[in-house]
Amino acid sequence: MHSFVHRRFFLVVLWSLLVFLLLVCSALAQERPEVIIAGHRDLVPGENDPYYTSTLLHVWEPLVTRDEEGWPAPMLAESWEVSEDGRVWTFHLRRGVLFQDLTPFNAEAVVANFERYRRISPANSPFYPFRIHETYPGLKEVTAIDEYTVRLTFEEPVPALPFLMVNFGSAMFSPRNFREDGFFNGFPIGTGPYRLVEHKKDEYCRLEPFEHYWGQKAISPIRVRVIPQAETRFSALKAEEIFGVIDIGALTPALAMELLKDERFAVEVSPSTIAHYLFMNGSRPPFDDVRLRKAVSLAIDREFIVRELYYGYGEVMGTILSPASPFSVPLPIEHDLAEARRLAKEVLGEKRVQVRFIFPSWSLERYPYKEQAEYIQSVLRELGIDAQIQILEGGAFNEAMKAGEYEIAMRNQGLPNAEPNTIFTWYVLSDGAGNVEYHLNFKDQEADALILQARREMDMEKRFQMYARVQEIAKEGYHWIPLFNNVDLLVYNKRLKGFRSLGKKYDVTLWEAYLE
Amino acid sequence: MRHYDWLQRFLQMVLTLLGITVVAFLLREAIPGDPVEILLGKEGLFQPSPEEVRLFRTRFGLDRPLFVQYFRWLGDVLRGDLGRSFVTKRPVAQEIRERLPATLLLALAGFSFAVLIGLLGGVFLAFWSGSIVDHLVRVVTLLFRSMPTFFVAVVLITLLGERWRVFPTSGMGSWRHLVLPAVVSGSGFGILIMRLLRTNLLQVLGNDYILAARARGLSAWKVLLKHAFPNGFVSVLTMFGLYLGGILGGSPVVETIFAWPGAGRLLVQAIYGRDFPLLQAFVLVFGVTYVAMQMLVDVCYFFLNPQVRPGKRIV
Numbered sequence: 001m002h003s004f005v006h007r008r009f010f011l012v013v014l015w016s017l018l019v020f021l022l023l024v025c026s027a028l029a030q031e032r033p034e035v036i037i038a039g040h041r042d043l044v045p046g047e048n049d050p051y052y053t054s055t056l057l058h059v060w061e062p063l064v065t066r067d068e069e070g071w072p073a074p075m076l077a078e079s080w081e082v083s084e085d086g087r088v089w090t091f092h093l094r095r096g097v098l099f100q101d102l103t104p105f106n107a108e109a110v111v112a113n114f115e116r117y118r119r120i121s122p123a124n125s126p127f128y129p130f131r132i133h134e135t136y137p138g139l140k141e142v143t144a145i146d147e148y149t150v151r152l153t154f155e156e157p158v159p160a161l162p163f164l165m166v167n168f169g170s171a172m173f174s175p176r177n178f179r180e181d182g183f184f185n186g187f188p189i190g191t192g193p194y195r196l197v198e199h200k201k202d203e204y205c206r207l208e209p210f211e212h213y214w215g216q217k218a219i220s221p222i223r224v225r226v227i228p229q230a231e232t233r234f235s236a237l238k239a240e241e242i243f244g245v246i247d248i249g250a251l252t253p254a255l256a257m258e259l260l261k262d263e264r265f266a267v268e269v270s271p272s273t274i275a276h277y278l279f280m281n282g283s284r285p286p287f288d289d290v291r292l293r294k295a296v297s298l299a300i301d302r303e304f305i306v307r308e309l310y311y312g313y314g315e316v317m318g319t320i321l322s323p324a325s326p327f328s329v330p331l332p333i334e335h336d337l338a339e340a341r342r343l344a345k346e347v348l349g350e351k352r353v354q355v356r357f358i359f360p361s362w363s364l365e366r367y368p369y370k371e372q373a374e375y376i377q378s379v380l381r382e383l384g385i386d387a388q389i390q391i392l393e394g395g396a397f398n399e400a401m402k403a404g405e406y407e408i409a410m411r412n413q414g415l416p417n418a419e420p421n422t423i424f425t426w427y428v429l430s431d432g433a434g435n436v437e438y439h440l441n442f443k444d445q446e447a448d449a450l451i452l453q454a455r456r457e458m459d460m461e462k463r464f465q466m467y468a469r470v471q472e473i474a475k476e477g478y479h480w481i482p483l484f485n486n487v488d489l490l491v492y493n494k495r496l497k498g499f500r501s502l503g504k505k506y507d508v509t510l511w512e513a514y515l516e
Numbered sequence: 517m518r519h520y521d522w523l524q525r526f527l528q529m530v531l532t533l534l535g536i537t538v539v540a541f542l543l544r545e546a547i548p549g550d551p552v553e554i555l556l557g558k559e560g561l562f563q564p565s566p567e568e569v570r571l572f573r574t575r576f577g578l579d580r581p582l583f584v585q586y587f588r589w590l591g592d593v594l595r596g597d598l599g600r601s602f603v604t605k606r607p608v609a610q611e612i613r614e615r616l617p618a619t620l621l622l623a624l625a626g627f628s629f630a631v632l633i634g635l636l637g638g639v640f641l642a643f644w645s646g647s648i649v650d651h652l653v654r655v656v657t658l659l660f661r662s663m664p665t666f667f668v669a670v671v672l673i674t675l676l677g678e679r680w681r682v683f684p685t686s687g688m689g690s691w692r693h694l695v696l697p698a699v700v701s702g703s704g705f706g707i708l709i710m711r712l713l714r715t716n717l718l719q720v721l722g723n724d725y726i727l728a729a730r731a732r733g734l735s736a737w738k739v740l741l742k743h744a745f746p747n748g749f750v751s752v753l754t755m756f757g758l759y760l761g762g763i764l765g766g767s768p769v770v771e772t773i774f775a776w777p778g779a780g781r782l783l784v785q786a787i788y789g790r791d792f793p794l795l796q797a798f799v800l801v802f803g804v805t806y807v808a809m810q811m812l813v814d815v816c817y818f819f820l821n822p823q824v825r826p827g828k829r830i831v
Contacts, residue, residue: 045604046604046606048604048605048606122556122564122568124555124556124603129556200777201614201777202777202781202782203687203688203775203777204687225687225775226775226777227686227687227775228772228775228781229772229773229775231670231673231773232673232685232686232773232774232775235673235674235677235678235685235686236685236686238678239677239678239681239684239685241684241685241686241687362788393548393788394549394554394788395547395548395549395554395788395790396548396549398549398553398554399548399549399550402553
């Protein structure tokens, strides 16, 4: 009798344990819930875009990426070397990588991608336009040496090639993904941890983890919604319709601060390649005089702007090159109102001058530019400069700058790639396109020689010194006055785990994100 | 005589449409900013080479004289080809077609809401004219009408979306996503109809035939709805025509605030991006729709009141 009862009891316990284990396994086996985040624009421009999606979505990967300090780092290319004359670059590819159509990533695929670059260039994009002659200047030949080695041969030395190739400069897709014209014949097929599975233009896109990804696999499916207005994104976060924000201008500082008062939210600070500048029209009075330009720079308290208008989120700059670049040197940040007044008086005497101070209206959606302009207007008043602020629509702003119909223009500026020569050529070189077009009128022979010489310099240390000197010279020109470097405030709901910024990689760990 | 009146009306419509095509085409000359620079450049990061600019202009026919471009574009339009977007390079017709359903849905929902509150409110206020309720409603609606659309939108999103979570704050999905944008979109027009209808009804109610109807023993509601309303409604119908004529414009403000993927948002993007093929197509399609709606309103007038004919003087 007793043994019968014990047996029954044992069977009941065993069955209960089995059922419990089944339930636990079932819960574990359930897919993670979809993580919903939002940005202000559609990060999937589509099949006629050179990249189809933003790099932020991790659908495709480049040969060369950026590390957390901003230096070129291996991605699909594990390593590379350059010949002594700088004309031949050899890339060793990562093995065991599959495209999302399960075809292998190898040298043949890389060669096909470079052929595609030739077909599509020049190609526009809301991210970065693709110009093969700028990313790969003088490219003669792309050869597959073996299955995992590719050689790029150039007509002239290209010492900074990896810097030019970072991210958008070397996006890789499956060769089956291209139309005859080189653009896409369907959804992008990259090697990234996410596949694009659905896209409704200007509404949302859906990403699913790629189960055969070569690296750390993504945890959750992601839905990236498009919500153009910052205030609406704010409300959506509060209502828990979305759990985080992404992309530049994710939230204005004021809205981010408001959200952080709610203990449900936290913030990831993502350094940006975007910095804020004043462009000074050096082609006519009063700013054709470097002393008055210097006075303007000295009068502005950059720390005040970042502290009061950006709630401390920003990095003040003394150099024209954003700290996002590994070549940026920390030049002293000057604020000396007394010296500014002295210089202004030296130039203007007792006269007052009227100047036109412009900035584009689209910047108001991301930054407190109106308040910023009003602050600058107030300090200029003390120098005898009466600035009339004009907020112009984007196209009208560009027209005004090109026509030279301004004295001060305020605008942000990003870095097109990791090679500073590009931005120096634009704004510091005497006949640089930006320098001439925007009437900055900066001319310095030493800077010109250094910029041209650095293009051929193979020694990294020497290049670093050359670029440091260019920054020192440009600083003394005060034609392009740096204010501060921007940071993106990625506010997120604390239920969203694994969502973190990757420093100067300008990226967030989407693949680690999941909802608690 | 009747056929001649309609023919005259039709010819007027054709001339109007031609005028619209000229205006649509000349937009590119009126708006500051070179589309080539805006499209090929990127916030000062890239400057297109002269060769790139030349290729772009040749590809889109921008290197031809203006009148040649116009007639070529007009010919394409008459063949149903609205061109390709400068930005996406997709057919303009496809871009607009993809966005139209969302805009039409929002517009019709807004219109329905406007008609509902407008007609019901107008009749109600006319019936209770002079009462405290009448005064109160008119003050509140005036206050509401004087607030900008974006302010109303933000208030509704904050209260009904964010705080009380009655409706979603943004996006397009279920019927619940439609409510807030429809209310914002239609409330202004609805209040306009309400006040106009109330005024019209009160005017009509002062006529002798209304007094006669009441004297015959008809109830107040019957007099209001059967006799006064048809006459008071005629000028409200004109407002419907104006509203429906602009239906395809969507409401860029409402669509942007609520992240509604309609034609209005596309229009804003086209303006900022100087996407002239898209802009021209919008102006053209809006213009044609507007003219067609006005024609429809005229036809409705005729059926409502056959004495009203184009060109006919009513002694």
